[in-house]
Amino acid sequence: MVPEMLLRKSAATVVDRRDFLKVCSLAAAAVGLPSQVAASFAQEAQAGRKPSVIWLHFQECTGCTESLLRASHPDIADVIFDFVSLDYHETLFVAAGHQAEAARRQAMADNAGKYVLVVEGAIPTKDNGIYCMIGGQTAVDMLEETAAQAGAIIAIGSCASWGGIPSSGPNPTGAQGAPQVLAGKTVVTIPGCPPNPYNFLGVVLQYATLGSLPALDDKGRPLFAYGRTIHEHCPRRPHFDAGRFAKKFGDEGHRQGWCLYELGCKGPQTFANCSTQAFCDVPDAWPIGIGHPCFGCTEQDIAFKVPLHATIGIPFTTPGAGHAPISAPAGNVGAIATGVAGLVVGGLVGAGVRAAKKMETETQPEPGSNA
Numbered sequence: 001m002v003p004e005m006l007l008r009k010s011a012a013t014v015v016d017r018r019d020f021l022k023v024c025s026l027a028a029a030a031v032g033l034p035s036q037v038a039a040s041f042a043q044e045a046q047a048g049r050k051p052s053v054i055w056l057h058f059q060e061c062t063g064c065t066e067s068l069l070r071a072s073h074p075d076i077a078d079v080i081f082d083f084v085s086l087d088y089h090e091t092l093f094v095a096a097g098h099q100a101e102a103a104r105r106q107a108m109a110d111n112a113g114k115y116v117l118v119v120e121g122a123i124p125t126k127d128n129g130i131y132c133m134i135g136g137q138t139a140v141d142m143l144e145e146t147a148a149q150a151g152a153i154i155a156i157g158s159c160a161s162w163g164g165i166p167s168s169g170p171n172p173t174g175a176q177g178a179p180q181v182l183a184g185k186t187v188v189t190i191p192g193c194p195p196n197p198y199n200f201l202g203v204v205l206q207y208a209t210l211g212s213l214p215a216l217d218d219k220g221r222p223l224f225a226y227g228r229t230i231h232e233h234c235p236r237r238p239h240f241d242a243g244r245f246a247k248k249f250g251d252e253g254h255r256q257g258w259c260l261y262e263l264g265c266k267g268p269q270t271f272a273n274c275s276t277q278a279f280c281d282v283p284d285a286w287p288i289g290i291g292h293p294c295f296g297c298t299e300q301d302i303a304f305k306v307p308l309h310a311t312i313g314i315p316f317t318t319p320g321a322g323h324a325p326i327s328a329p330a331g332n333v334g335a336i337a338t339g340v341a342g343l344v345v346g347g348l349v350g351a352g353v354r355a356a357k358k359m360e361t362e363t364q365p366e367p368g369s370n371a
Contacts, residue, residue: 009064040209050082051208052107052115052147055089058132059166059175060121064157065091067194070280071201079201083208084116090134093274101135108149116207117150118277119143119178119187122159122166126174140181147182152207154188155179156200158297158304161189161220168304179220187218188213193297199225200275221271230267230294231314233275236260249291264309266296 057065080086086105093100107115124131127136137145147153155178166175179187188193190200203222206214214222231237239245239259246254246263254263261268267288274294276288287294293309296302306312 052111055118058121063194068144071197122175124173131173161191191298260293265293268314272298
């Protein structure tokens with residue numbers, strides 16, 4: 001079924017230039033590119049230089065495509081009609097069967113060395129790849145054939161990036177990610193389950209208009225999106241630094257928005273921009289935003305491998321990254337101790353006692369504790 005927004009877009013006969021430039025500006029801003037890039041976006045697109053995109057589906061749930069369909073700045077209709085030529089996509093394609101496969105090969109021949117190959121889903125490699133076949137061709141063969149003459153290769157989602165759910169134990173199909181199957185080729189990975197659509201659009205639009213790829217980390221992830229950990233820009237980070245942690249779901253700390261680290265949050269080891277780039281323009285539409293710990297879906301060694309609520313280590317020592325104690329080991333500060341401290345400095349006994357009484361008044365028991 002063709003999404004309604006695509007039908008509305010196809011029915012439009014004139015694209016308002018102001019609206020078009022607005023879309024270009026939003027696209028550039030969404031991925032952190034300078035505003036001048038928006039003009040390049042518009043010039044290249046209006047000149048008709050739209051790259052061919054071939055989108056392959058393998059072992060997946062189509063959640064990555066569903067996420068992309070719900071982006072709005074720009075939406076998928078703007079991308080398809082204004083920026084790229086989507087020549088093969090099994091979910092959005094009207095054609096089917098041999099007609100669809102013929103279109104894929106025609107697009108490959110017409111745009112050899114220039115088209116963008118997008119891979120969604122893991123690739124089964126066991127038993128010669130017989131567990132996923134399309135048009136009589138295994139996923140491995142289809143991927144290698146299409147990748148051979150691609151100008152850029154993008155693996156969208158954790159399944160395509162390194163196997164994701166299909167590769168989790170016992171992995172009966174021998175599922176792997178596109179970078180593992182296409183060893184030796186540059187594959188841009190956009191991991192996530194699902195990934196943020198703007199991270200994908202940022203890469204596609206940069207390649208479409210500037211002919212280049214963004215800077216990548218050692219896992220093929222764009223640094224503009226995966227250059228910092230969730231922990232570094234988490235909205236609950238001040239509570240972590242202050243030693244305020246939710247102990248169980250629904251307790252007072254959880255309701256007050258305290259840090260979720262002790263409930264199994266994987267934010268300290270997860271590189272992603274979830275808190276700064278809203279999913280599909282919906283504020284707080286991500287795990288921590290709705291009160292659940294980050295489960296590390298952008299990390300190969302965490303998601304689907306580490307128990308959902310297991311507590312992990314904190315390997316990155318950014319300022320304030322130490323796991324502060326929730327309460328002082330000796331308990332509340334007492335008036336006697338404060339008074340003794342006052343005697344040491346001499347002449348300040350009265351001030352020390354007053355300070356101690358004030359601290360006693362201000363010190364509150366931990367939510368849910370028996371103190």
